[in-house]
Amino acid sequence: MSDQSRRPRPSGKPYRRPKKDPVRILAFEALRAVDERDAYANLVLPPLLRKAREKGDFDGRDAALATELVYGTLRRQGTYDAVISACIDRPLREVDPPVLDVLSLGAHQLLGTRIPTHAAVSASVELARVVLGDGRAKFVNAVLRKIAQDDLEGWVAKVAPPYEDDPEEHLAVVHSHPRWVVSALWDSLGGGRAGIEALLAADNERPEVTLVARPGRATTEELLREEAAVAGRWSPYAVRLAEGGEPGAIEAVRDGRAGVQDEGSQLVAIALANAPLDGPDEKWLDGCAGPGGKAALLGALAAERGAMLLASEKQPHRAGLVAKALAGNPGPYQVIAADGTQPPWRAGSFDRVLVDVPCTGLGALRRRPEARWRRRPEDLEGFGPLQRGLLRTALDSVRVGGVVGYATCSPHLAETRAVVQDVLKQVPDAELIDARPLLPGVPELGEGPDVQLWPHVHGTDAMYLALIRKTAP
Ligand SMILES: C[S@@+](CC[C@H](N)C(=O)[O-])C[C@H]1O[C@@H](n2cnc3c(N)ncnc32)[C@H](O)[C@@H]1O
Numbered sequence: 001m002s003d004q005s006r007r008p009r010p011s012g013k014p015y016r017r018p019k020k021d022p023v024r025i026l027a028f029e030a031l032r033a034v035d036e037r038d039a040y041a042n043l044v045l046p047p048l049l050r051k052a053r054e055k056g057d058f059d060g061r062d063a064a065l066a067t068e069l070v071y072g073t074l075r076r077q078g079t080y081d082a083v084i085s086a087c088i089d090r091p092l093r094e095v096d097p098p099v100l101d102v103l104s105l106g107a108h109q110l111l112g113t114r115i116p117t118h119a120a121v122s123a124s125v126e127l128a129r130v131v132l133g134d135g136r137a138k139f140v141n142a143v144l145r146k147i148a149q150d151d152l153e154g155w156v157a158k159v160a161p162p163y164e165d166d167p168e169e170h171l172a173v174v175h176s177h178p179r180w181v182v183s184a185l186w187d188s189l190g191g192g193r194a195g196i197e198a199l200l201a202a203d204n205e206r207p208e209v210t211l212v213a214r215p216g217r218a219t220t221e222e223l224l225r226e227e228a229a230v231a232g233r234w235s236p237y238a239v240r241l242a243e244g245g246e247p248g249a250i251e252a253v254r255d256g257r258a259g260v261q262d263e264g265s266q267l268v269a270i271a272l273a274n275a276p277l278d279g280p281d282e283k284w285l286d287g288c289a290g291p292g293g294k295a296a297l298l299g300a301l302a303a304e305r306g307a308m309l310l311a312s313e314k315q316p317h318r319a320g321l322v323a324k325a326l327a328g329n330p331g332p333y334q335v336i337a338a339d340g341t342q343p344p345w346r347a348g349s350f351d352r353v354l355v356d357v358p359c360t361g362l363g364a365l366r367r368r369p370e371a372r373w374r375r376r377p378e379d380l381e382g383f384g385p386l387q388r389g390l391l392r393t394a395l396d397s398v399r400v401g402g403v404v405g406y407a408t409c410s411p412h413l414a415e416t417r418a419v420v421q422d423v424l425k426q427v428p429d430a431e432l433i434d435a436r437p438l439l440p441g442v443p444e445l446g447e448g449p450d451v452q453l454w455p456h457v458h459g460t461d462a463m464y465l466a467l468i469r470k471t472a473p
Helices: 022-036 039-053 061-074 076-086 097-112 117-131 134-147 151-159 167-174 180-191 193-203 222-226 263-274 293-304 314-327 379-397 415-426
Strands: 209-213 229-231 237-242 258-259 283-286 308-313 333-335 351-356 396-409 430-433 465-469
Touching: 022 039, 022 061, 022 097, 022 117, 039 061, 061 076, 061 097, 061 314, 076 097, 076 134, 076 151, 076 283, 097 117, 097 134, 097 151, 117 134, 117 415, 151 314, 167 193, 209 222, 209 263, 209 293, 222 237, 229 258, 237 379, 237 430, 263 293, 263 308, 263 333, 263 351, 263 396, 283 293, 293 308, 293 314, 293 333, 293 351, 314 333, 379 396, 379 415, 415 465
Parallel strands: 283 308, 283 351, 308 333, 351 396
Antiparallel strands: 209 237, 209 258, 229 237, 396 465, 430 465
């Protein structure tokens, strides 16, 4: 085998093998998978981290750094792209994607972490030597040295248009969201600059881990005995874990009596369960149940009243996850795989129905760092007919006097109010009921009768809920 270190180099410098830094190599691999295979960071990262731990490459601190590098780079990609663009003399799209990933990782270390400048540059150049080769490492070195000449605030002042000239583009660059997403979120939120800035900033924060103590199966008191656990803000079943809290280490979570669930999702199930009904309250339906978070809470709430839950989900493998989430439910329940737009059940058979429809997920950007870059405005056209179809069938499925909850984890008006208004035009014997009094103590729920939660106001995902009562067959 040839030994390159003995060969004279054109520069006269002796060859030095690049230093292999397992944390940065792993972060790069995760970014490549997200880029190349359209993988989800939250699915790609855990197995990579597990493998690195098993090989003895990593300790807990390394895992935390790798996670921060991947999530931070993906969240801030829009801002970093603008900065990198300003430091190179060709369009960004002409830079090879793996080179761009190394540059973005470097930009994040320089502008978004406390890693000292020289360490951020040299670690990125070493990474480039390992994964790209020496030639491209020189390019990386040159670009990162330019980026290192200013901090994030300084760069943003240079690369974002002034707010006064173009408010949406300014916010898009400063807070790293696609412009169309800024525009859609602002349309839904309303108000001036302060609110939308707070929302966009909240989307870039790591969300807390929140647990649900499924009623009749676990109590919040039990969960609060865990280290670093504090009570939820709004849901009587919620407990929040401080940073580093490991839900998998909690017995009640391991045996399914409790689960990981955002408080916004808990509030949706609670509001539907609290909606006033005329007549019996015996049969509940969750028509889009996978993977089963809301179904598990609804099942437990139904059991407290002696009601049964039918949890239905189109995708068989996701129906399997629902069955797992509901296993051990204290009351009667059934899980089926069925298309909610062509249901096998009889019309008018349920007292309460939830349809938590497939959507763009623009309300859960804190959890899925790559989602904002993957979504396209055209996606709304794909979801629209399905969302309307599922709501129409839900209204067919509920009896007169019963209540349907229409929920999305997107605040986009095309997926929320527009769907509800369109369907109510076609189904005149149904009326919106005010969901706000059903969530006592939760502030700023909007003008009603529907409710919209927000990360920057409630600390939850931006869940939307409309409650609709059927008034005639
Ligand atoms: C937003 S998710 C529901 C989340 C769930 N409620 C929870 O809290 O865990 C929407 C679900 O609807 C399912 N779905 C999509 N099309 C459907 C259809 N036509 N009928 C029933 N379910 C459908 C998707 O597979 C997905 O699991």
